[in-house]
Amino acid sequence: MQEPIPGAATSGAPPGFGPTGRLLLALSKALSMVGGLVFVALVVMSIVSIVGRKLASAPVPGDVEMLQMCAAFATACFFAYCHLVGGDVKVDFFTARCSDRARAWMDAAGSLLFGLVGAVLAWRSAVGALDMRESGETSVILGWPVWLAQMLMLPGLVLMAMAGLYMVGVHLRSPDTVMTGAVR
Structure with a gap:
């Protein structure tokens, strides 16, 4: 991670972000x-369900179904933000000795x-959700569609796609990848 310089003004957006990037970051x-x-x-x-199951033999009905459905949605919510702020896992063991320019190109790729x-993922999730809607598939205990x-995952997955494609431009516009008149 990069620590901010004490006393330096920060816009909240990583360097190289334009208005579109700041909007993507905010969303x-x-x-x-x-x-x-x-x-x-x-x-x-889950705590209420576990305690209810142990103390009163009264778990939350459909707790596992709710956990599965909601966790899928919640997980999809994090991908774009993580990528935009550079929080995804990178194995730089092999690239540590590469030039900044080569690393910027690899980051763009x-x-x-x-x-x-x-x-x-967004495309196939939408297709799968529409197929499930047509078939009327519901969860076993709660009967939720x-x-x-699956459709609730789409905003996160679409933002994930947009964030990735936006970051390609950020990496390609970085000073390390843009050729100038100076010899590097």
């Missing part, structure tokens, strides 16, 4: 907060793959 941050709140609610629900994976849980 991603808001969605990740929603995902975090969903996880907190799931933890509370990784962001492109990240964006493409997000787009494919399964397609709805």
